[in-house]
Amino acid sequence: MSSDPAGMAAASASGSASASASAAIRAAGVCDGPDAAVNELLAAVGLADHHVHGIVRGQVDEAGLGDMMIESDRRSAAVAAGYDTQVWHAVRRWCAPLLGLPASAPAPDYVAARLALSQEQVAGVMLPLAGFSHLVVETGFKGGMISPPAELAAIAGVPATRVVRLEAIAEQLIGTLADPWTYPDAFRAALAAERTGPDPIVGTKTILAYRGGFDRDLRRPADEAVAQAAATWSAEVRGGRPARLTSDALLRFGIWAAADTGLPLQVHTGFGDPDLDLHRSDPLLLTDFIRATEERAPILLLHTYPFHRNAGYLAQMFPHVYLDVGEAINYAGAASVALVSESMELAPFRKILFSSDAWGAPELHLLGSWLFRRAMSRIIGEWVARRDWSHADAERVVQLIASENVRRVYGLAAA
Ligand SMILES: [Zn+2]
Structure with a gap:
């Protein structure tokens, strides 16, 4: 296998956590693996969180x-x-x-x-100590309740960029579109508009898992079928039904329109609230879609637990597939070391991204970072202590997963 100059160059351009965050992480004993140098590496590195949400505001x-x-x-x-x-x-x-x-x-x-x-006071204590270097914020879930990306960035003291939820674009569009038969072009235009202006999106996200799951035909629908489905949906919304996107054709159209942009497409997979059927959110069910989008756009498999090993398989098999185990780390708490370790079995290290998926409570932003650092210090520290890996190996992989993969995939500037 030939070397990848882009990957090598990226690994030298990594960010650090703030001095105060690193000091707090050291003082708390977060990184307690068996190798002192690896512990220090994980206390000092800045984490670029590729999927995170705002905090609930107020009290x-x-x-x-x-x-x-x-x-x-x-x-x-x-x-x-x-x-x-x-x-x-x-x-x-x-x-x-x-x-x-x-x-x-x-x-x-x-x-x-x-x-x-207040929530803002708790966030003011915890977010700066998480040691983030960048936040990629998704605003789709209960967006009206939570702090927008700029506010989150100000509290955490790091830059933030945003990704947009495809289903939210559709649901906004259907209520305002004068002629629903123009839906295909109107949706593509709405997506293109999100890429312009002072705060352009760096990616898109789909909650297809919450709208029926992956065990269906995910081929691209024809524009005529999309327009027909939009006309039906528009009539329902005009009749008083809430604008909740469930149409199979429109859901499929959305993910294909997103893939056509070439921007990273985040796909919620695995663990989620009981609005989804977990057995329909296994990323292996996306295999045909993944094959069909190989030349189009990066596919970011979010959360993935308990299918993180399946996601790791897909990340090894397909050049444009990436994964994280965010969200599950917080919910597994002291038991999260095992799942972080399992996420590092098959997946190439350039394909694993850090995420917290924190939403609402600032504690989740802090824990997303600290528990990840703790798990990595134990896992990688043990490999180094047993001489399976060199210190240089550890340093490179920590930099890749902590921030360089996120920066490369989303085209973010180096820290
Ligand atoms: Zn999320």
Whole structure:
């Protein structure tokens, strides 16, 4: 296999975490693997988060906080789980000291201290200490409740760019389009417009997993079939139905229009709230679509858990497939080392991206970074300590996964 000059050049242009973030990470003992140099590498590196969301603004109550610490959309599930979850253990362990409490403080103490502060105050403590170098923000889910990318960037103290959710473009378009038969061109124009202006998108995202899943024919539909489906949908919306995109033809049209732009296409796969059927969100079900888009655009398989090994297979087989295990790291907490390790089995190291998928609670932004660093320090540290890898190997792979892959795939400027 020939060497890749672009990949080599990219690895030398990496960013660092801020000095205060690295100091906090060292002081907290986040990186506790068996090799001191690898621990330091993971305390110092800046993380470019390729899929993250804003924080819920203002004040939240105990139930609202509980809702944000579980992936289920049911408050009854949050109540049933209580504080007896990996994510809550991780919050108490790592976030409590940042609010002046002992590590692993009892849940009532943590919640009382935390709810005395606004969301912005908690974020002001936690986001700068996460050690991010760049944020790629998706605004689609409950966008009206959360801080927009510029606000998140200001709190974290790092640049932010955005990706747009395809289904949100469609749902906005159908309510405003005078002639629904022009939908194919209008959608393509709306997508093109997102790429212009002062804050152009760097990628797109689809929630096809939440709109019926992947186990269907995902071939490109003809424009005539798309226009027909848009006319039907438009009539429903005009009749008072909420503009929720579920049309098979329009969903497929959206992902193909996105692939045609050549921009990275984020695809939600795996773990998600019970609005999706998990067995229909295995990325292996995208294999035909992946084959068909090989020359078009990078495909970013988001989250992927518990199908991260399947995603790793696809990343090895196809040149344009990438993956992350964000979101699941927070929810697996102290058990997340295993899944991070499994994500590094088959996937080439140039194909693995860091993400937190944090949404709503600033604790999730912090933990997304700190738990990832902790897992990597143990996994890579052990490989170095056992001399399976050299220190140079460790340094290169950490730089790739921490930020250089994100910068290369999304075309971001070097830090
Ligand atoms: Zn997300």
